[in-house]
Amino acid sequence: MSKITIFKDIKDTEQPFHRDINVILNRIKDGASKDKVNEIRSEKDKSKRNKLKQSLPSVCFSGEFTKRLDSAITQHSGFICLDFDGYKSKKDMLQEKQRLSKDKYVYSVFISPSDNGLKVIVKIPAEIEDHKNYFNSLEKYFDSPYFDKTTKNISRVCYESYDPLIYVNELSSIWEK
DSSP: OOEEEEESSTTOOSOOEEEEHHHHHHHHHHTTTHHHHHHHHHOOOHHHHHHHHTTSOEEETTEEESSSSGGGEEEEOSEEEEEEEOOSSHHHHHHHHHHHTTOTTEEEEEEOTTSSEEEEEEEOOOOGGGHHHHHHHHHHHHOOTTBOTTOOSTTOOEEOOOOTTOEEOTTOOOOOO
């Protein structure tokens, strides 16, 4: 299976660990960062929440990197992590999670550490030079007001979260459009 990159936290940009994507998704399901994520979710002050998030492991789902820099990718994983946020209510977010989990291209969907957004992982061809093109076509495909258009760079970090109800479909289709 494809290897992705994880760093100890957001400040660590030079000491990558490479793991199978499902190892990381199981960490999210099993709660490797559960205590920290629950602390973040209970914090009302946004700036304090953001500071707490910086101590979470930082995952680059799109490949193996020698450091956290677009130009430091050595192998594309064949995955892209998309961010959906700005939901008006938790109910809206959970309905969107359910809808996305039925999509044939969605490999995984889980709730973000802040508990107000979704991380969506899609299989794409492992082509470094076409990564942004796949991002742009997925933006059109999902056509969602919650789609974060700023997360297109290949070394984009996703903070490790906790979601015991994470959706994973290893048989999802590869997005090739």
